[in-house]
Amino acid sequence: MxxxxxxxxxxxxxxxxxxxxxxxNAQDSTATSSSAKVFGGRGxxxxxxxxxxxxxxxxxxxxxxxxxxxxxxxxxxxxxxxxxxxxxxxxxxxxxxxxxxxxxxxxxxxxxxxxxxxxxxxxxxxxxxxxxxxxxxxxxxxxxxxxxxxxxxxxxxxxxxxxxxxxxxxxxxxxxxxxxxxxxxxxxxxxxxxxxxxxxxxxxxxxxxxxxxxxxxxxxxxxxxxxxxxxxxxxxxxxxxxxxxxxxxxxxxxxxxxxxxWVNPLALMYDELKDPSLRQEVEALKNRVSNVEKSIEDLKKDSDGDGVADQFDKCPGTPAGTAVDGSGCPLPVAPVAVAATASGFEPIQFEFNSSVLKTESYPILDQLSSGLRSNGGKVTLKGYASSEGTAAYNLKLSKDRANSVKTYLVNSGVSSSQVSAKGLGEANPIASNDTEEGRIQNRRVESSRN
CATH class of the missing domain: 2.40.160.20 (Porin)
Structure with a gap:
């Protein structure tokens, strides 16, 4: 060539x-403007x-x-x-x-x-x-x-x-x-x-x-x-x-x-941030966040100071210092000994391999809480487990059970300094671990007043 x-x-x-x-150039003279976004994808x-x-x-x-x-x-x-x-x-x-x-x-x-x-x-x-x-x-x-x-x-x-x-x-x-x-x-x-x-x-x-x-x-x-x-x-x-x-x-x-x-991503991002519609969306988002925050504050509002938010208080206007239950209603005045046993109060029972409180334990715990808040004093919580599993695991499980009871009492208004919790594992069984009935009784938390 x-x-x-x-x-x-x-x-x-x-x-x-x-x-x-x-x-x-003739064909593109009628092209419409682009509405591409920075994170809009290749489509x-x-x-x-x-x-x-x-x-x-x-x-x-x-x-x-x-x-x-x-x-x-x-x-x-x-x-x-x-x-x-x-x-x-x-x-x-x-x-x-x-x-x-x-x-x-x-x-x-x-x-x-x-x-x-x-x-x-x-x-x-x-x-x-x-x-x-x-x-x-x-x-x-x-x-x-x-x-x-x-x-x-x-x-x-x-x-x-x-x-x-x-x-x-x-x-x-x-x-x-x-x-x-x-x-x-x-x-x-x-x-x-x-x-x-x-x-x-x-x-x-x-x-x-x-x-x-x-x-x-x-x-x-x-x-x-x-x-x-x-x-x-x-x-x-x-x-x-x-x-x-x-x-x-x-x-x-x-x-x-x-x-x-030919798209310049930096310039595209700059234009997108200056887009008035984006600013309007940001302002609308701010307003929604403010409304959510106000709703949260309304949920937390406790007019009578009894520890139960107004949204859930079934007995509003309770006098200051009155012991109330979870719905904000006054607890019946009763001595702590109503549910007490030789160990302090009736043992709190737990399901197998669980540290979650049963709902049937709430009345006993509410009575103990009322007594501690009204009369002061301290209580020691002792957690136990049945003999299934290793001794090390049962020791940890018993500690978790005692802490579950302590958490309930503290959340109900008892000072954390009034309650101590410890786990004793498989020690001190109150029934035989050879039967399921006995093991059910051994999965427990006991208390003693100091």
């Missing part, structure tokens, strides 16, 4: 770009795009390195792409290119080096999946960017065939001579298959809401020596080639949605 042909190709590309830009954006590109292929890459031929030719390459944008800064792109790569040894004495004059490799296809990262922009203060710099890397597979010219002018066309399988040496193929790693960078210009113009450069590193048809020339050489291109990328999807490629 000569430079005249290349210039004609670039001119055609420029005319196509201008035409596409004009068409896209509020256009995320798919297709692209076409054309450019030049070269056997040399920008970072240098060893090559089998010392002079490059510039040849036309072309390709297509399909991209899914996964976030503001990252997308996955499927790429395919075709074209010709060629070079020579014209800079060597006699135009020959290692027995070769030149080569020409036809790329039937080179297809890869690569990640595309938007690394920077020159207009980061804008609500939507219009110039993005990007880098790419991925993994691909290509099919190619090469021709070489020897020092004596003999041309060797390798097409149809490639071994298709290492197990079948007679299975000759037209093209050799190689994997490669594409690594590149570029810049993207927003032409319109639908169209972007891309300039990029990608280096393709093959995992073999033979892409150029010259093998075992330099033992450490794995072949490579580069593709510099320009192309158009077309965003797909509803025109009412913005392209995720």
């Amino acid at each position: 000569n430079y005249s042909t290349l210039k004609k190709g670039l001119a055609v590309s420029f005319v196509a770009l201008m035409g596409a830009t004009t068409l896209a 509020q954006y256009r995320t798919w795009s297709i692209g076409v590109n054309a450019g030049v292929l070269s056997p040399f890459v920008a970072i240098g390195g060893s090559n089998d031929f010392n002079s490059q030719d510039v040849n036309l390459g072309y390709g297509i792409s399909i991209k899914k944008q996964l976030g503001h800064a990252f997308g996955l792109e499927l790429n395919g290119i075709r074209g010709k790569v060629s070079g020579s040894n014209k800079n060597a004495p006699g135009g020959v080096e290692f027995g070769y004059r030149d080569f020409e490799t036809q790329i039937q296809y080179a297809v890869d999946l690569r990640g595309v990262v938007n690394v920077a922009t020159v207009d980061f203060l804008r609500r939507e960017n219009s110039v993005n710099f990007f880098v790419t890397a991925g993994y691909g597979l290509m099919a190619s065939s090469s021709k070489t010219t020897a020092a004596n002018g003999t041309v060797t066309d390798n097409k149809g001579t490639y071994i298709g399988s290492q197990y079948d040496r007679h299975d000759a193929k037209d093209y050799r298959k190689d994997v490669y790693i594409p690594v590149g960078a570029g810049v993207k210009f927003k032409v319109s809401d639908r169209v972007a113009f891309n300039l990029g450069y990608t280096m393709h590193f093959t995992d073999a020596d033979g892409f150029d048809g010259a093998t075992n020339v330099k033992t450490t050489t794995k072949d490579k080639f580069a593709y510099g291109y320009g192309g158009l990328e077309f965003s797909l999807g509803s025109k009412s949605k913005p392209d995720l490629n």
Whole structure:
């Protein structure tokens, strides 16, 4: 390919770009404004795009390195792409290119080096999946960017065939001579298959809401020596080639949605925070919180000071100092000894492996609470357990049972300093642990007045 042909190709590309830009601007003049939110998800954006590109292929890459031929030719390459944008800064792109790569040894004495004059490799296809990262922009203060710099890397597979010219002018066309399988040496193929790693960078210009113009450069590193048809020339050489291109990328999807490629998340967040409707929602939320707080205060209100909130007080206006039950009604005046036994009061029973108080224990505990609040004094709570389980576990369980009784008394108005609780485990059974009836009696808490 000569430079005249290349210039004609670039001119055609420029005319196509201008035409596409004009068409896209006309189509986008009716696009509606976006209501995208910072945390609204990808569904509020256009995320798919297709692209076409054309450019030049070269056997040399920008970072240098060893090559089998010392002079490059510039040849036309072309390709297509399909991209899914996964976030503001990252997308996955499927790429395919075709074209010709060629070079020579014209800079060597006699135009020959290692027995070769030149080569020409036809790329039937080179297809890869690569990640595309938007690394920077020159207009980061804008609500939507219009110039993005990007880098790419991925993994691909290509099919190619090469021709070489020897020092004596003999041309060797390798097409149809490639071994298709290492197990079948007679299975000759037209093209050799190689994997490669594409690594590149570029810049993207927003032409319109639908169209972007891309300039990029990608280096393709093959995992073999033979892409150029010259093998075992330099033992450490794995072949490579580069593709510099320009192309158009077309965003797909509803025109009412913005392209995720160009959204600036920081500017979007700033605009969202300044949105008057958001401020109204915040104020409404504050009012709801205030109403909830007021409702909580109303629930806690205790007009007669008897320890029972007005919402649950069935006997409002109880005189100060009157002992009341859980519904706020005065307790009957009775000596503590009504429910007392030799140990202080009737034992509080518990279910198997439980420290939860039974409701039938409440009257006994209310009487004990009334006596302690009216007459003062102190009480010692002793928790016990039946013999099931280990001694260590039963000791802890008995302590939990004693603390359950203490918590009830303290919540009913008894000072915590008036009550002490301790667990004695399986000690001091009042019935045999060999029967379930006896074990039921042993699951208990006893008290003694100090």
